[in-house]
Amino acid sequence: MSEHHHGHHHHDHGDASEGRLLMVFALNACFTVVEFVGGYLTQSTAIMADAVHDLGDTLAIASALILNRLGHRQSDANFTYGYRRLSLFGALFNAIVLVVGCLWILSEALQRFDQAILPNAQGMLWLAMLGVVVNGAAALRLRSGKTMNERVLNWHLLEDMLGWVVVLVAAIVLHFVQWTWLDPALSVAFSLFILFNVLRSLKETLRLFAQATPDNELSLQVKQALSGIEQVQSLHHFHMWSLDGDKHVVSAHIKLNSSDTASHIPVKREISALLKPFNIHHTTFELELADEHCRMHSKES
Numbered sequence: 590m591s592e593h594h595h596g597h598h599h600h601d602h603g604d605a606s607e608g609r610l611l612m613v614f615a616l617n618a619c620f621t622v623v624e625f626v627g628g629y630l631t632q633s634t635a636i637m638a639d640a641v642h643d644l645g646d647t648l649a650i651a652s653a654l655i656l657n658r659l660g661h662r663q664s665d666a667n668f669t670y671g672y673r674r675l676s677l678f679g680a681l682f683n684a685i686v687l688v689v690g691c692l693w694i695l696s697e698a699l700q701r702f703d704q705a706i707l708p709n710a711q712g713m714l715w716l717a718m719l720g721v722v723v724n725g726a727a728a729l730r731l732r733s734g735k736t737m738n739e740r741v742l743n744w745h746l747l748e749d750m751l752g753w754v755v756v757l758v759a760a761i762v763l764h765f766v767q768w769t770w771l772d773p774a775l776s777v778a779f780s781l782f783i784l785f786n787v788l789r790s791l792k793e794t795l796r797l798f799a800q801a802t803p804d805n806e807l808s809l810q811v812k813q814a815l816s817g818i819e820q821v822q823s824l825h826h827f828h829m830w831s832l833d834g835d836k837h838v839v840s841a842h843i844k845l846n847s848s849d850t851a852s853h854i855p856v857k858r859e860i861s862a863l864l865k866p867f868n869i870h871h872t873t874f875e876l877e878l879a880d881e882h883c884r885m886h887s888k889e890s
């Protein structure tokens with residue numbers, strides 16, 4: 590059995606969603622450049638750390654935009670599962686950029702502790718105010734977004750704004766006291782926070798590349814649903830993996846109690862009904878009669 594969801598999906602608000610994403614992308618890309626230049630001019634490693642983070646955001650939004658387009662494309666003879674899995678390459682590329690960026694910031698910050706350089710607090714203050722406004726505006730802009738992506742992004746933008754509030758406070762503090770450790774300390778904290786999140790999502794991406802089971806709970810539920818069918822004796826060669834963490838693929842061999850091929854039709858019908866709530870993207874099952882040997886004589890399960 591195989592469920593096909595390969596057709597064109599028409600989303601009513603696809604254009605509005607893309608418009609909002611484009612807007613946020615342009616804002617982020619411009620601001621990232623401003624941050625790198627500003628961070629360099631003010632000699633603030635905290636702002637540089639923010640710039641690296643925003644570079645990652647910009648890349649993530651860019652790959653979301655590309656996938657918005659490609660994800661709708663039909664599967665073809667070369668890419669029989671469609672193009673969704675390409676998002677993994679975007680995620681991997683983004684993770685590498687962020688890890689390299691964070692290591693660079695960390696090494697810069699560690700040097701700063703020795704050099705005792707005081708960043709330009711006035712410049713930091715202006716950049717931080719701009720950061721709060723830009724991130725706040727982007728978050729407001731996405732607040733009308735309904736898709737899961739937009740809501741995640743919205744929450745993320747609020748987090749970014751909080752980061753800028755911290756820089757703002759630091760800039761004010763540096764107006765009054767000459768704490769040379771404050772700016773590198775902030776950038777170390779920012780970098781470690783970014784690294785922590787990157788490594789977590791990188792682990793997820795690598796698991797998907799390795800075709801690990803995306804959701805053990807779901808896998809168990811699907812197995813139980815299939816095994817629970819009255820005419821089903823047992824399962825083997827059960828596989829669950831995921832195209833992109835969201836669209837899952839399941840295949841299995843299903844051994845039946847009966848030796849009558851007539852049992853195939855009601856079993857298939859029941860499989861369809863039972864799996865419907867799980868919303869699995871692509872399923873393939875091989876039915877084996879009670880007296881039938883498995884075509885694949887391996888011990889793999």
Ligand SMILES: [Zn+2]
Pocket residue numbers: 591592593594871
């Ligand atoms: Zn198919």
Ligand SMILES: [Zn+2]
Pocket residue numbers: 642643646745746749
């Ligand atoms: Zn961000």
Ligand SMILES: [Zn+2]
Pocket residue numbers: 825826842843877882883884885
């Ligand atoms: Zn088999």
